[in-house]
Amino acid sequence: EPEVTQxxxxxxxxxxxxxxxxxxxxSNHLYFYWYRQILGQKxxxxxxxxxxxxxxxxxxxDDQFSVERPDGSNFTLKIRSTKLEDxxxxxxxxxxxxxxxxxxxxYFGPGTRLTVL
Amino acid sequence: AQxxxxxxxxxxxxxxxxxxxxxxxxxxxxxxLFWYVQYPNQGLQLLLKYTSAATLVKGINGFEAEFxxxxxxxxxxxxxxxxxDAAEYFCAVSEDTGFQKLVFGTGTRLLVxx
Numbered sequence: 331e332p333e334v335t336q337x338x339x340x341x342x343x344x345x346x347x348x349x350x351x352x353x354x355x356x357s358n359h360l361y362f363y364w365y366r367q368i369l370g371q372k373x374x375x376x377x378x379x380x381x382x383x384x385x386x387x388x389x390x391x392d393d394q395f396s397v398e399r400p401d402g403s404n405f406t407l408k409i410r411s412t413k414l415e416d417x418x419x420x421x422x423x424x425x426x427x428x429x430x431x432x433x434x435x436x437y438f439g440p441g442t443r444l445t446v447l
Numbered sequence: 448a449q450x451x452x453x454x455x456x457x458x459x460x461x462x463x464x465x466x467x468x469x470x471x472x473x474x475x476x477x478x479x480l481f482w483y484v485q486y487p488n489q490g491l492q493l494l495l496k497y498t499s500a501a502t503l504v505k506g507i508n509g510f511e512a513e514f515x516x517x518x519x520x521x522x523x524x525x526x527x528x529x530x531x532d533a534a535e536y537f538c539a540v541s542e543d544t545g546f547q548k549l550v551f552g553t554g555t556r557l558l559v560x561x
Contacts, residue, residue: 372554375549386548423491435496436547436549437493440489
């Protein structure tokens with residue numbers, strides 16, 4: 331069964347460093363998302379991406395964050411200058427085009443645990 | 448704005464007992480509602496979703512949920528718990544407004560004892 335994959339599974343970085351989290355969505359999906367989950371807290375929406383542009387972003391997704399689909403398969407989240415509070419599990423998700431009369435399922439990857447020291 | 452409230456951060460049941468995980472939502476428009484499960488060190492897996500087709504929704508692993516508009520609830524149930532059901536369960540809501548961001552609840556950890 332197709333699945334969303336994410337690399338690395340765990341990333342440790344120093345405060346102020348740039349990190350890039352990588353995701354390979356399911357191949358025929360067109361909508362892409364990033365969410366994060368700070369330890370012990372709820373899963374929070376960061377950004378959605380469609381047709382090579384951001385379609386919606388949350389207030390968390392400030393100028394330090396960017397997303398890109400550099401080729402036909404990868405979807406990346408970049409944090410330019412990491413802060414301690416960026417430590418979290420980051421989940422990538424993808425879905426197909428929204429169908430009539432309903433909403434398509436978002437399929438989640440296993441996540442990347444980011445630790446900022 | 449949409450929101451989800453999950454009552455009880457932890458629910459403990461015995462194997463074979465009824466599982467009931469509570470979810471109440473707030474939405475200004477008819478919502479789409481989801482239950483996701485997260486096993487340790489894994490991503491979020493969809494259990495079931497409500498998209499207005501039927502108020503009683505059946506999902507994987509014997510779970511089901513009933514949408515009750517009058518109570519703004521979407522509680523998750525399973526008649527008989529299994530040890531393998533031990534996991535974190537998240538209720539989520541989205542609105543049919545373009546790109547369907549999910550708004551999650553805080554999650555409920557289900558503990559199953561022998």
